[in-house]
Ligand code: ADP
């Protein structure tokens with residue numbers, strides 16, 4: 001019928017606009033490399049901030065003692081207590097607690113957010129079984145803060161802007177460690193922050209602790225970002241003292257990457273315009289967990305409005321932004337039942353759409369595939385950009401050295417078709433010979449442990 005043809009035209013156009021043929025991915029990777037150079041050359045030289053992390057030594061295995069970490073990322077935050085064995089004995093007992101952030105605190109005041117965090121942390125500290133082994137000393141904390149920060153030392157930095165649905169005006173420009181420390185004092189906690197790290201930097205640190213071949217870390221969770229180890233003399237904008245290691249970890253903030261080679265659609269443009277941060281984080285908005293389900297919702301809404309895809313009326317729930325979450329999209333995408341039962345149930349439960357035909361459900365899976373595949377393939381192109389910058393994308397330059405990419409985040413961890421597409425795309429981009437020496441390794445909650453490791457190596461009691 002005419003409706004069906006109209007719907008298929010929308011699907012085909014989406015597929016065309018989201019296309020990521022290998023040549024396009026190569027252009028994206030090349031653009032990433034170029035922007036990395038520009039961001040390292042000067043402040044505001046690129047949309048890629050290429051932030052200097054002040055981490056010039058990664059964990060060695062000698063880190064020892066009881067340390068805390070706090071991981072504030074997107075929707076949840078985690079508090080951790082880690083016993084570090086020292087001298088290659090590894091990480092001993094690890095305890096953690098995960099708490100969701102009440103949505104009103106994501107757009108409220110700095111004090112309200114940090115008081116909530118400090119309170120939670122206080123309760124967690126109170127569950128210490130053996131007590132703190134160093135009476136009279138403050139407990140030491142690694143603070144993983146996954147938003148763009150202008151680092152001013154290893155344990156301080158000012159917030160540049162919020163991303164991922166956060167918008168707390170009075171925190172922008174403030175030292176986030178200062179804000180947390182004030183809340184710790186208000187809540188009577190004897191604790192001090194000895195390392196402020198981005199989640200990518202934490203993941204890189206814990207990745208390196210377990211595997212010396214780890215050279216970069218990528219997060220694919222609510223948002224997306226990457227960090228890697230750069231040669232200090234390849235950072236022209238750095239005017240501080242040259243690090244004795246000769247290296248510096250760079251937090252790329254690649255979520256804000258933009259290139260004319262990115263395949264963007266009308267849905268992406270509308271999502272961006274209506275977002276809390278229009279014009280920013282465009283790479284993140286087509287790749288990461290916060291947005292994939294929302295892109296799918298926008299396509300479905302268009303199909304309902306313009307092609308009566310769900311019948312004569314537009315399902316009202318379909319008009320609600322962010323109602324369709326990426327985990328639900330993932331569940332539909334992985335549905336292998338003959339009548340696509342999961343797709344039917346999700347449509348019913350989330351969007352109150354009933355009696356969908358098998359044909360319609362198949363179309364929805366196809367949409368999931370288009371949107372997820374684009375994100376996954378672009379993520380791999382981003383990784384290729386880093387490998388190119390480090391000259392590890394070809395056998396000759398890399399000398400056969402192994403390169404390991406530590407990957408963390410709920411999207412990569414749980415969305416199997418996404419991670420599978422990423423891994424096969426990376427192989428496709430690299431070619432067989434070099435692909436064997438470049439490995440993606442899943443990092444298990446690296447961002448928190450990494451912060452604890454860096455808190456230990458920057459302890460004020462050393
Ligand atoms: P954060 O990025 O907030 O620090 P995580 O790394 O745990 O936290 O990632 C959480 C995100 O991962 C969610 O916002 C969601 O987008 C995505 N995610 C979680 N579970 C799934 C799933 N089953 N399928 C697809 N995406 C998922």
Ligand code: MG
Nearest residue numbers: 073199221447
């Ligand atoms: Mg996280």
